[in-house]
Amino acid sequence: MEPFVRVASVAAPLPIDNVDTDVIIxxxxxxxxxRGGLGPHAFNGLxxxxxxxxRPDFVLNRxxxxxxxxxVAGANFGCGSSREHAPWALRDFGFRAIVxxxxxxxxxGNCFRNGILPVRLPAAVVTDLxxxxxxxxxxxxxxxxxxQALVAxxxxxxxxxxxxxxxxxxxxxxxxxxxxxxxxxxIERFEAGYARRRPWAARAG
Amino acid sequence: xxxxxxxxxxxxHVVEERPDGSxxxxxxxxxxxxxxxxxxxxxxxxxxxxxxxxxxxxxxxxHLVPTDGRAAAPRLAVQIAALEANAREFGIPVLPLGxxxxxxxxxxxxxxxxxxxxxxxxxxxxxxxxxGAFGALAFGIGTSxxxxxxxxxxxxxxxxxxxxxxxxxxPGPGVAAKDVAxxxxxxxxxxxxxGHAIEYAGPTVAAMAMEERMTLCNMTIEAGARTGMIAPxxxxxxxxxxxPMAPSGADWQAATGHxxxxxxxxxxxxDREVAVDVSGLEPQVTWxxxxxxxxxxxxxxxxxxxxxxxxxxxxxxxxxxxxDLAPGTAMTAxxxxxxxxxxxxxxxxxxxxxxxxxxxxxxxxxxxxAQVVPGSGLVRRxxxxxGLDRIFIEAGFQWHEPGCSMCVAINGDRVPAxxxxxxxxxxxxxxxxxxxxxxxxxxxxxxAAAAIAGRFVDVREMx
Ligand code: SF4
Numbered sequence: 330m331e332p333f334v335r336v337a338s339v340a341a342p343l344p345i346d347n348v349d350t351d352v353i354i355x356x357x358x359x360x361x362x363x364r365g366g367l368g369p370h371a372f373n374g375l376x377x378x379x380x381x382x383x384r385p386d387f388v389l390n391r392x393x394x395x396x397x398x399x400x401v402a403g404a405n406f407g408c409g410s411s412r413e414h415a416p417w418a419l420r421d422f423g424f425r426a427i428v429x430x431x432x433x434x435x436x437x438g439n440c441f442r443n444g445i446l447p448v449r450l451p452a453a454v455v456t457d458l459x460x461x462x463x464x465x466x467x468x469x470x471x472x473x474x475x476x477q478a479l480v481a482x483x484x485x486x487x488x489x490x491x492x493x494x495x496x497x498x499x500x501x502x503x504x505x506x507x508x509x510x511x512x513x514x515x516i517e518r519f520e521a522g523y524a525r526r527r528p529w530a531a532r533a534g
Numbered sequence: 535x536x537x538x539x540x541x542x543x544x545x546x547h548v549v550e551e552r553p554d555g556s557x558x559x560x561x562x563x564x565x566x567x568x569x570x571x572x573x574x575x576x577x578x579x580x581x582x583x584x585x586x587x588x589x590x591x592x593x594x595x596x597h598l599v600p601t602d603g604r605a606a607a608p609r610l611a612v613q614i615a616a617l618e619a620n621a622r623e624f625g626i627p628v629l630p631l632g633x634x635x636x637x638x639x640x641x642x643x644x645x646x647x648x649x650x651x652x653x654x655x656x657x658x659x660x661x662x663x664x665x666g667a668f669g670a671l672a673f674g675i676g677t678s679x680x681x682x683x684x685x686x687x688x689x690x691x692x693x694x695x696x697x698x699x700x701x702x703x704x705p706g707p708g709v710a711a712k713d714v715a716x717x718x719x720x721x722x723x724x725x726x727x728x729g730h731a732i733e734y735a736g737p738t739v740a741a742m743a744m745e746e747r748m749t750l751c752n753m754t755i756e757a758g759a760r761t762g763m764i765a766p767x768x769x770x771x772x773x774x775x776x777x778p779m780a781p782s783g784a785d786w787q788a789a790t791g792h793x794x795x796x797x798x799x800x801x802x803x804x805d806r807e808v809a810v811d812v813s814g815l816e817p818q819v820t821w822x823x824x825x826x827x828x829x830x831x832x833x834x835x836x837x838x839x840x841x842x843x844x845x846x847x848x849x850x851x852x853x854x855x856x857x858d859l860a861p862g863t864a865m866t867a868x869x870x871x872x873x874x875x876x877x878x879x880x881x882x883x884x885x886x887x888x889x890x891x892x893x894x895x896x897x898x899x900x901x902x903x904a905q906v907v908p909g910s911g912l913v914r915r916x917x918x919x920x921g922l923d924r925i926f927i928e929a930g931f932q933w934h935e936p937g938c939s940m941c942v943a944i945n946g947d948r949v950p951a952x953x954x955x956x957x958x959x960x961x962x963x964x965x966x967x968x969x970x971x972x973x974x975x976x977x978x979x980x981x982a983a984a985a986i987a988g989r990f991v992d993v994r995e996m997x
Contacts, residue, residue: 345852346845347724347824351963356944360598362572362613364677374965379951404845405725408758408824409963411660412570413676431728434694434760435660439676492692493554505678506583509558509686512550516586516688519549519560527546527792529785530562530653 331444332502336425337471338398340462341388348402349409350436354418356410367414368421389422393466401455401462402429406447407436416443426472428479430455441495442505446474448489457481474500536799539765540696540731543671543796547654549688559691562653563670564590564683565639566626568617569597569944570658574681575620586687588625592648593617595631596638600946601907601934610945624684637910637936640664640752640878644744645912647777651766651793656683661878661960662761663754667747668774669766669796671731674755694760695729695805698798700736703813708994710888710977711746712880712958714738715753716818716828721810724826727759730806733798734764738812744773745884752879753960756825765797819865819990820962820975822853827962829865831980831992837861856964857972858952865990868974872955873898873985874967875978876907876934877941880958883916885909885978889958890922892982892996898930899988904981905932907939907947931985943968956984 358370376387383390389397400419406429407415416439419427424445430452432440440447450458461468461482468482474496479487498505509516524531537545549558571593578584585591595617598610606614614631621628629635629642636642640661643649651669656662658680665672679689699718719726732754739747747764754762764770771790774780781789816830827850829836838850838861854861859868875881875889886908898904906926908914914936917923923933939947941959943966949955951970958981959966962973976984983993 346849349824349961349963351961351966355965355969356942357969359569360609360613360944362576362616364573374969379969405728405758408724409660409961411658411674411676413573413658413678416676431725433725433758434729435674435676439678442676442678492556494552494556494690494692497554505690506581506682506685509682509688509690510583512558513686515550515558516560516686520687523560527652527789529781529789530650 330442330498330502330504333425333444333446333474333499335471335473335475336398337469339393339466339468340399340401340428340458340470341394341397342459342462343388343400343402344459346403347405347408350407350412350415351409353407353415354412359412359414364417365421367418368423371418371422396423398423398425399470399472400424400427401459402427404430404452406432408433411435413439413443416440416445420445428455428458441499446472446499448472448479450479450487450489454487536801536803538696538798538802538804539669539733539763539796540671543652543654544693546652556690556692558688559654560688561656561683562590563649563655565643565657566591566593566621566680567597567639567657567659568595568614570677571620571680572613572616573677574684575624577681578685583685585624585626585684589627590687591626591684592643593621593626593628594636594639594642597938597942598945599631599937601937601939603935607946634911634915637913638878638881638938641882641909641913644668644748645777645910647774647780650774650780650789651770652796656689660755661752664748664752664878666751666754666761666763667744668770669763669793671761671763673761694731696733697727697730697806697808698733698735698804699808699810701734701738701810701812702736703738703811705812705815706994708979708997709815709817710979711742711749712977713815713818714812715750716820716825716975717812717815718810719753719757719826720828722757722808724756724824725758727754727757730759732759732762734762739764740767743884744769745882748882749879753825756960766793817977817980817993819980821857821859821865822850823856823962823964825960825962825975827853831865831990833865835859835861835863835865866992867989868954869989870954870956870974870984871902872949872953873902873904873981874940874955874957874959875905875981876909876939877959878909879960880978881907881909881913883913885958886913886917886922889978889982890925892979892993893929893931893986894925896929896986898985902985902988904930904985905934907934908936910936940967956981956990
């Protein structure tokens with residue numbers, strides 16, 4: 330996977346709660362056999378009119394946020410469908426980190442596996458960051474995974490929590506499957522015991 | 535020590551506890567479908583990885599399949615064919631398109647007895663929580679995890695918190711499991727279950743039939759929870775016995791012996807306990823763009839300005855703008871032009887029976903296009919054997935082939951922009967049923983009633 334250590338960028342404010350994965354990438358664009366190429370369709374319904382032209386007032390269609398690597402969003406971001414197309418689209422758009430008061434569980438995990446760091450901070454902090462993000466080109470945020478800290482444009486430092494396994498995977502760009510397979514002996518031991526304990530479960534069909 | 539249903543199943547599957555607090559969890563069953571799997575298979579192929587236990591997966595196309603008897607559009611056909619080719623290449627059993635057992639993953643899995651109590655079950659689809667109805671630990675995963683499961687038969691997981699929702703009260707005739715599910719979501723909120731595994735318990739749940747339990751667990755994800763579970767009991771065992779892939783003979787004896795031990799022990803502790811009373815519950819209709827935005831059919835569209843919580847107020851404003859609804863509108867004044875009876879939430883035989891009971895001898899209102907999409911080939915044939923297809927067709931409903939259809943609107947079935955749909959599916963998100971489509975979630979009987987009346991009506995007046 331793609332590693333993440335640190336990002337410094339302006340941040341696009343998206344002050345909406347419960348942004349679901351159908352909003353992040355409408356299902357019609359999810360009919361694809363590839364992981365890449367979804368960036369142009371990210372937030373399609375918010376970003377474009379039905380004829381495909383851009384809605385000029387939408388934050389990601391405006392400077393400097395067109396190039397933002399950080400998104401500051403509302404609560405329960407990424408709810409709904411489990412489609413990994415959502416983080417694929419966000420990453421392809423250019424995002425490396427998303428800051429929100431809370432994330433939906435499946436989406437949260439999907440982010441790490443695609444080089445995106447989701448940062449949970451208290452709602453009041455996010456509201457404040459949202460305001461600073463709105464100030465534009467000079468409002469640069471820094472997010473550092475090593476030290477688990479976000480530094481806001483006004484210089485305030487906000488520490489955030491990440492579980493250690495996910496942190497390590499992201500910092501090192503670890504191949505999670507390779508790592509699991511390296512410990513295959515443990516899986517074999519488990520399976521041997523399990524087949525004795527629950528023989529009916531080990532036989533599908 | 536008193537232990538919960540969730541903990542019993544979780545603990546039974548821990549391969550390894552890691553120093554960082556994560557767990558390597560063994561996965562018993564994996565359902566694979568057409569929409570979220572191609573990238574997983576390509577990555578496995580690129581890395582030269584194989585399926586660890588191919589028979590622990592079961593592949594079936596559902597999201598992209600056409601349901602009107604016509605051929606799939608070329609780009610869909612390619613992806614459907616890829617699922618079958620990928621499954622064969624990796625040795626994974628597949629129920630091919632056109633086979634009598636094909637259907638929606640979450641309908642087919644239980645139907646085949648592939649999903650059983652006490653097992654861990656995953657699928658690249660958030661409504662995998664459906665299978666929790668059997669006392670399985672079942673949750674949706676992303677495509678990278680699909681790849682991880684196929685290659686290793688495990689997933690790296692962190693233990694969720696646990697919540698028990700105890701449901702009491704007997705809703706009257708015409709009030710369905712779907713209404714109970716919507717009421718539960720409304721009571722805890724669209725993100726109320728975040729980070730939690732939910733166990734549903736209480737007399738109402740105990741009295742529910744298996745298919746009603748599936749509807750309830752299916753909707754769990756709409757409350758943000760990772761999974762929803764119900765302890766297996768006699769209802770569960772009766773439903774499973776004799777299914778093609780369920781254990782039989784001595785295996786059945788051993789399995790049921792284990793399943794009987796799974797219920798949460800008296801005194802088991804949960805991180806959160808919620809009680810919901812559904813006596814007097816009325817049929818629900820959603821008015822907004824998340825499933826928690828629901829009200830009784832006898833009620834009215836709420837006024838956002840009267841909502842105290844700023845976040846909920848803002849969300850309600852957005853919802854009414856998208857849904858093109860004015861505050862105070864009676865729900866019975868809302869006129870859907872489309873009706874969809876289908877999806878993994880409500881397309882099993884009992885759902886179709888409930889809808890047919892309303893449709894029998896009546897006619898779909900002028901200007902309404904109504905379609906019934908059975909959840910699987912087996913459901914479709916069972917319905918036809920009872921004559922439900924005739925009832926629907928004579929009433930003016932379209933009778934379709936099985937698939938996800940208008941629940942996800944990527945297979946050719948969709949609600950046109952600006953139109954309003956009474957839908958038995960699980961999500962009323964913006965654009966979910968097609969760009970600009972407006973979705974109102976209801977039970978199957980309520981959907982049929984809306985088709986007949988041309989507006990939402992209290993189905994209790996029609997039964
Ligand atoms: S019917 Fe809808 S929710 Fe169910 S599996 Fe298909 S797309 Fe997902």
